Structures are given as C-alpha cells and as structure tokens.
Amino acid sequence: xxxxxxxxxxxxxxxxxxxxxxxxxxxxxxxxxxxxxxxxxxxxxxxxxxxxxxxxxxxxxxxxxxxxxxxxxxxxxxxxxxxxxxxxxxxxxxxxxxxxxxxxxxxxxxxxxxxxxxxxxxxxxxxxxxxxxxxxxxxxxxxxxxxxxxxxxxxxxxxxxxxxxxxxxxxxxxxxxxxxxxxxxxxxxxxxxxxxxxxxxxxxxxxxxxxxxxxxxxxxxxxxxxxxxxxxxxxxxxxxxxxxxxxxxxxxxxxxxxxxxxxxxxxxxxxxxxxxxxxxxxxxxxxxxxxxxxxxxxxxxxxxxxxxxxxxx
Amino acid sequence: xxxxxxxxxxxxxxxxxxxxxxxxxxxxxxxxxxxxxxxxxxxxxxxxxxxxxxxxxxxxxxxxxxxxxxxxxxxxxxxxxxxxxxxxxxxxxxxxxxxxxxxxxxxxxxxxxxxxxxxxxxxxxxxxxxxxxxxxxxxxxxxxxxxxxxxxxxxxxxxxxxxxxxxxxxxxxxxxxxxxxxxxxxxxxxxxxxxxxxxxxxxxxxxxxxxxxxxxxxxxxxxxxxxxxxxxxxxxxxxxxxxxxxxxxxxxxxxxxxxxxxxxx
Numbered sequence: 001x002x003x004x005x006x007x008x009x010x011x012x013x014x015x016x017x018x019x020x021x022x023x024x025x026x027x028x029x030x031x032x033x034x035x036x037x038x039x040x041x042x043x044x045x046x047x048x049x050x051x052x053x054x055x056x057x058x059x060x061x062x063x064x065x066x067x068x069x070x071x072x073x074x075x076x077x078x079x080x081x082x083x084x085x086x087x088x089x090x091x092x093x094x095x096x097x098x099x100x101x102x103x104x105x106x107x108x109x110x111x112x113x114x115x116x117x118x119x120x121x122x123x124x125x126x127x128x129x130x131x132x133x134x135x136x137x138x139x140x141x142x143x144x145x146x147x148x149x150x151x152x153x154x155x156x157x158x159x160x161x162x163x164x165x166x167x168x169x170x171x172x173x174x175x176x177x178x179x180x181x182x183x184x185x186x187x188x189x190x191x192x193x194x195x196x197x198x199x200x201x202x203x204x205x206x207x208x209x210x211x212x213x214x215x216x217x218x219x220x221x222x223x224x225x226x227x228x229x230x231x232x233x234x235x236x237x238x239x240x241x242x243x244x245x246x247x248x249x250x251x252x253x254x255x256x257x258x259x260x261x262x263x264x265x266x267x268x269x270x271x272x273x274x275x276x277x278x279x280x281x282x283x284x285x286x287x288x289x290x291x292x293x294x295x296x297x298x299x300x301x302x303x304x305x306x307x308x309x310x311x312x313x
Numbered sequence: 314x315x316x317x318x319x320x321x322x323x324x325x326x327x328x329x330x331x332x333x334x335x336x337x338x339x340x341x342x343x344x345x346x347x348x349x350x351x352x353x354x355x356x357x358x359x360x361x362x363x364x365x366x367x368x369x370x371x372x373x374x375x376x377x378x379x380x381x382x383x384x385x386x387x388x389x390x391x392x393x394x395x396x397x398x399x400x401x402x403x404x405x406x407x408x409x410x411x412x413x414x415x416x417x418x419x420x421x422x423x424x425x426x427x428x429x430x431x432x433x434x435x436x437x438x439x440x441x442x443x444x445x446x447x448x449x450x451x452x453x454x455x456x457x458x459x460x461x462x463x464x465x466x467x468x469x470x471x472x473x474x475x476x477x478x479x480x481x482x483x484x485x486x487x488x489x490x491x492x493x494x495x496x497x498x499x500x501x502x503x504x505x506x507x508x509x510x511x512x513x514x515x516x517x518x519x520x521x522x523x524x525x526x527x528x529x530x531x532x533x534x535x536x537x538x539x540x541x542x543x544x545x546x547x548x549x550x551x552x553x554x555x556x557x558x559x560x561x562x563x564x565x566x567x568x569x570x571x572x573x574x575x576x577x578x
Contacts, residue, residue: 217391
C-alpha cells in the first residue's frame with residue numbers, strides 16, 4: 001500500500017513539474033497569443049491592451065501559471081483561442097479515437113512482440129532467423145513510411161481496409177484503426193521481440209532452470225515455470241515504456257491516416273499557436289505516460305516478490 | 314554403483330575441461346573430488362546428470378548400476394534425475410527460482426518430478442524441513458528465496474535433494490557460498506542425512522580437510538585430470554603426486570573439521 005501511495009505522490013510531483021515546463025515553454029516560444037488573435041491585422045494599442053486584459057496576459061508569469069494550474073485541477077483547461085470552444089470538450093471528443101488506436105497498438109505489441117520473441121527464443125533455428133530478420137526490418141522502417149506502405153498494400157492494392165477516417169461504432173472503428181495501429185506498433189513490436197528473445201535465452205541457461213531440469217522436471221514445465229515466466233520480468237518494463245511512448249507517437253499515424261484523434265488536434269493547434277489546446281494535450285500526454293508507467297510498476301511488483309521488499313525498507 | 318570411465322569433455326574447438334577421468338563410487342560410499350577452481354570437478358558432476366553447458370562434447374562413459382546414464386534420453390533421463398541421483402549446487406540463492414516461494418520448490422521436486430500427489434508432497438515438505446533442522450517450518454515454506462539466509466536456503470535444497478531418497482547424492486561445494494558459522498551446521502546435516510538414507514555421495518570441494526572428514530576415499534583433480542585417488546589417511550600421510558603434496562601444505566593451519574557421528578559407517 002505504501003508502495004502505491006509513494007508512487008502516486010511521485011507521479012503528482014512529476015505532473016506539477018512538467019506542467020510548469022509546458023507552460024513556460026509555450027511562453028518562451030516565438031510569437032504571442034495576441035498576435036495570433038489579431039491575425040496580422042494592424043490594430044490600435046487600445047484593442048491590443050483590451051485583448052491582453054481579457055486573457056490576463058499582463059499578470060506576472062507565476063500568477064498566470066498558478067491560475068492555469070488551479071483551473072486545470074478543477075477540470076477547466078480554458079478555451080481554445082482559435083474557435084472559442086471549451087478545450088476539455090475538444091479533448092473529450094478526440095480522446096476515444098486515440099485511446100482505441102493506442103490500445104489496439106498495445107495489444108499488437110504484446111501479442112506480436114512478446115509472442116514472436118518467445119517463439120524465437122525457445123525454438124531457435126530457422127524460426128529464430130526469420131524473427132530476427134523481421135525485427136530488424138520492423139525496427140528500421142519509420143512509422144510514417146510503414147503507414148504509407150501498409151496503406152498502399154492493404155487499402156489501395158487489396159482494398160481490405162479503409163484509407164482514412166476513424167469509423168463509427170465499435171467494430172467499424174476497429175476495422176478503421178487496424179492498419180494505423182499496426183503501423184504504430186511495428187517498431188515497438190520489433191524491439192520487444194528482440195528483448196524477449198534475449199531474455200528467454202538468458203533464463204534458459206540460468207542456474208535455477210538448469211537445476212530444475214537436473215531435478216527431473218519435464219522440459220515443458222521448466223520452460224513455462226522457470227524460463228518464460230522469469231524472462232517476462234524485464235520484458236514487462238520494456239513493454240510498458242513502449243506503450244506509454246505510443247501516445248506521443250500516435251500523432252504521426254493519426255496524421256498519415258487522417259484520424260480525428262488527439263494527435264491531429266495537437267498538430268493543428270501547434271500550427272495555429274492555440275496555446276490552451278497545446279498545453280492541455282501536453283499535460284494529458286504526461287499524465288497518461290505517468291499512469292501507464294505506474295500500472296506497469298504495480299504489475300511488476302505483483303509478479304516479482306523482491307520488488308515490494310526493496311520499496312518498504 | 315557409479316562408474317565413470319575415461320570421461321573427457323571439450324567446449325568449443327580447443328578448451329579441454331576433462332581429460333580421461335575415471336572414478337567409481339560404491340553403494341553407500343562417499344568419495345571426495347578435490348582440486349582448485351577450474352580443475353573440472355563441477356563439470357564431472359554435471360556430466361553425470363547431462364547438465365553440462367550447451368556446446369560441450371563429451372566422450373567416455375558413465376554408468377549407474379550398469380545403466381549408461383549418458384545415453385538416457387527423454388522420459389528415462391527425466392526419471393533418472395528425479396529418482397536416482399540428486400544434486401546440491403554451490404549457491405542456493407541461484408538454485409531456487411527467485412519469484413516462487415520455497416514451498417513451490419519442494420513441491421515441484423516431489424510432485425512434478427517424482428510424481429507424488431500434491432497433497433502428499435505438501436505434507437512431506439514440512440517433514441523434510443524438520444528433518445534438516447528447520448524450526449519455523451511454516452514461515453520458511455511461505456518465504457521467498459531472497460527472504461532467507463544462504464544457510465537456511467541450503468538446508469531447503471538438501472531437503473529437496475533427499476525427498477526422493479536417491480541412491481546417489483552429488484554435492485558441488487555445498488558450503489562454499491555460506492558464511493563460516495553455518496558451514497559446519499549445513500555440512501553436519503548433509504552428512505547425517507546421507508547416513509540415514511544410506512546414500513552414496515560424490516562430494517566436490519577445494520577443501521582437502523573437509524573432504525577427509527566426510528569422505529571414505531578422495532580423488533585429487535588438477536587441470537581436468539585425476540592425479541591421485543586414495544584413502545584420506547594415505548593422502549595426508551603419504552601423498553604420491555606433487556600436487557597433492559602442495560594441497561596438503563597450502564591448507565590453513567589450525568582448521569580441522571570434526572563431524573558428529575564420525576565419517577565411516
């Protein structure tokens with residue numbers, strides 16, 4: 001229990017620190033909100049001053065940060081400068097697509113990455129070589145390029161999947177998001193497969209696996225109970241980090257497949273210098289990253305008894 | 314009972330670990346295998362169970378009651394490992410799976426390897442721990458390996474090794490990784506269990522005095538070869554090979570092993 005509380009406290013600390021960085025970075029960037037609002041027209045200093053007053057731009061930096069932080073904590077992310085929409089609503093409308101995309105990609109990473117890694121690690125021979133080659137390939141191809149290739153083969157060439165859009169309804173969404181999720185998951189799957197394979201190889205010759213064999217435990221059981229189980233410890237950490245990273249990486253894929261997720265919203269907001277939206281998305285990304293990592297650590301603690309002891313000491 | 318004949322083991326193209334090792338252990342007999350690190354003692358033990366490192370090439374023969382154990386495969390090999398020969402390795406913290414509790418280790422040996430029903434195995438686990446001198450049986454059974462000391466864990470390993478009442482015990486420096494105070498205790502427990510069950514033992518150590526205290530005969534090993542085999546007194550009083558003489562002279566003065574119940578039955 002103290003373990004969870006401690007991790008939660010650390011997460012909150014990270015969120016506050018990173019929100020400060022996000023807030024500061026936006027104001028350090030060239031161009032100012034009022035310039036965006038007047039959209040290049042020349043306006044009188046009076047109007048400019050009125051705008052600055054309306055958005056409290058004349059307050060000291062720390063005061064503005066504090067007000068923003070308090071609002072965010074109350075669930076109020078402010079209003080979009082571009083179209084005056086509530087940023088919270090804007091995010092809520094986009095979130096399902098991104099969440100679904102990331103979830104699908106996460107499943108692909110676990111099934112494809114871990115599955116192929118175990119296969120390569122335990123079977124060896126030609127299976128091993130094919131998986132190694134595939135993982136080299138998967139790792140070398142950038143996400144946006146993978147997206148284009150997948151689109152040209154499966155959408156344009158074979159016509160199995162739609163080229164763009166996010167779909168309506170659960171199954172239609174899955175159908176629309178399969179190719180994007182695959183493109184998104186490909187590099188991570190390759191890394192995870194490699195690490196799983198190495199981890200399996202190491203555990204296979206570990207003393208407790210060898211001694212289990214020497215005690216007359218059947219090979220299949222040694223594999224399941226000693227080799228695969230224990231090799232999942234380092235793998236679970238890597239999988240967690242990669243899944244958390246997917247959220248940040250999803251905007252490339254969303255842009256390539258023109259999906260209406262958080263990623264495309266972010267790209268548009270950055271281009272229009274829509275401060276409130278960019279800040280909100282950055283904070284959501286950091287929070288999601290932190291929460292996923294926390295979940296992975298909890299999972300790790302539940303499968304490795306040694307972790308809890310070290311934490312409570 | 315155990316006959317090792319001209320056993321040689323090579324790893325890779327030119328690393329010869331064992332060279333024409335011949336050694337026999339009679340039923341109920343304890344034979345010591347003494348030598349410095351890297352002399353091939355452990356490899357000799359591991360070859361008996363076919364757990365030498367992958368990529369090793371082994372020639373020669375090892376028979377256990379006239380069964381060629383090097384030729385055993387699959388289910389026959391598994392049964393031999395489970396029922397006839399058991400091994401105690403140097404570092405108990407490496408032998409037990411770190412993420413499974415002690416009870417699972419013992420039950421794995423009795424249920425999954427030897428085929429006893431789980432309920433019997435569970436009951437026997439507690440009895441075995443008492444037999445190796447553990448008082449807090451329930452606590453130890455529930456513990457994970459990292460929560461126990463090396464001495465305590467080595468007792469657990471000994472308990473697991475005697476669970477199937479094997480004919481032959483292979484002990485690979487069972488006390489080397491333990492601190493000095495527990496070494497004598499663990500050694501005494503191992504010796505006692507061996508006598509109770511009438512097991513033969515092949516005992517690997519670098520400590521000639523310890524070997525002399527627990528073994529009926531001692532083989533001295535150097536660079537993968539056995540250079541001398543004899544009774545402990547013979548090696549002590551009249552060593553034939555210069556290396557045995559060096560070993561005798563290099564041992565620290567003032568340390569002598571004495572075990573309860575003495576050595577030979």
